[in-house]
Amino acid sequence: MSYKNYPMVSRVVFGRGCFNQLADIISPKRLNTRAPFIFLVDDVFKGDAWLNSRIPLAYDDQLIYISAKEEPKTSQVDELVEQIILTHKDRPSGIIGIGGGTLLDLAKAVAIMLTNEGESRDYQGWDLVKNPAIYHVGVPTISGTGAEVSRTTVLTGPEKKLGINSDYTPFDQVILDPELTKDVPKEQWFYTGMDCYIHCIESLNGTYLNAFSQSYGEKAYELCKEIFLDNDLSEEESQDKLMMASWHGGMSIAYSQVGVAHAMSYGLSFLLGTKHGIGNCIVFDHLEEFYPEGVALFKKMKKKFDIKLPQGLCADLDEQQFDTMIDVAISLEPLWENALGKNWKQTITREKLRALYEKM
Structure with a gap:
């Protein structure tokens, strides 16, 4: 019998206020000044100075607000990937997802699709991803989905709702700051x-x-x-x-x-x-x-x-x-x-x- 050789999140930081360490954590991962970090952020934080002022943007880094009103779709992943490729000459240094399960799943999927060709719907299933994803970080702002730790990214495609389940899906780094969940209704x-x-x-x-x-x-x-x-x-x-x-x-x-x-x-x-x-x-x-x-x-x-x-x-x-x-x-x-x-x-x-x- 062969047992699952399971990949885990390789680094995690936990504690109230640890979100402030994001800059220190990601700066050694910057490939060069032209290779941006892309921050995918739940649009409930648009205009939220308490959170936004702590997002460590530098050089060509990009912040994209995304609505989590609907479940993440394969078409949405493909559009984001295309937008990132067209906006930046260099492959990004990393993707940072800040939000609930929807944003975390989108961040994982975008990180995978930046290094794998075709459309994200082609990878819905088990172990279909060929190339490692780019560096990706998960920052949950609501607790419960487990998206911060799982090896799947659940997407609604044209034919089915199914995750990209792969060894390359889990985050390289997770930041667990319970303070970020304080305003959840x-x-x-x-x-x-x-x-x-x-x-x-x-x-x-x-x-x-x-x-x-x-x-x-x-x-x-x-x-x-x-x-x-x-x-x-x-x-x-x-x-x-x-x-x-x-x-x-x-x-x-x-x-x-x-x-x-x-x-x-x-x-x-x-x-x-x-x-x-x-x-x-x-x-x-x-x-x-x-x-x-x-x-x-x-x-x-x-x-x-x-x-x-x-x-x-x-x-x-x-x-x-x-x-x-x-x-x-x-x-x-x-x-x-x-x-x-x-x-x-x-x-x-x-x-x-x-x-x-x-x-x-």
Whole structure:
């Protein structure tokens, strides 16, 4: 049997205010004065002097604001790569993504596509990337997705929603500064935090589970329970712990896989553009059959923070639209196999998925 030889983020700095070290960290990586650093920044920070004044722009460095209102698309990656190539004569020294999962995934994908020819849709899948990416740094400003630590960059392409899963995807450097998460709105904080919680439930209940993924998954699960069910955490403690839960949750699926909620939420996202965190919550709310304890606890957390999930998303869909969602969900075979074992096709039929989607 051969085991996965898994790449990890080679450098990470953690601590309140460590974002201020960004200049010191990246300056030795500058190839020359004409090879810029490209900063991809969530446009919620446009006009935010507290953050922007600390972005260490020099020489020909470029700052590009990107909206995270929609999930990242392959076409968006290709446009960014083209824009960077046309603007700068020299290949960039590095890509720095500052934002949530969307921005981190875009930064990883752009870093890969600057050294690999063709379109990003050609690399959606497992181990299709041939050349190492350029130097890339992830700076999460919201916690939960695990995008800062994973070897995938999830993209919606013309035919499917699927990650570029490769050994060249993980960041070379991650900056974990919990202070950057201080202004996240409550709903957003909850949905993205639940992405982490659902990672843990799917990993810990999966058939792919081993001691490596279990040790990370259990830690993230305990942290999530503290953050979302305890009453005595200060805001700062909660920010610090959620940032670490996100890291551990991302690591827990490194050696295992996610499951039913992620597979079905990819379907929602592909067809309806539902954002990943909220999509996971909408799906997970109906998965008692697969994750009874996890869903019961989720409902408790939802009640505690008075979160009202959108209803009736699939109420007005036609046959073709249901088929599209089911096609996307059912194509994610490793997720189903992790959730239900090798014979998952006996349980998961198109009719079964249709009935579940109809509840949402």
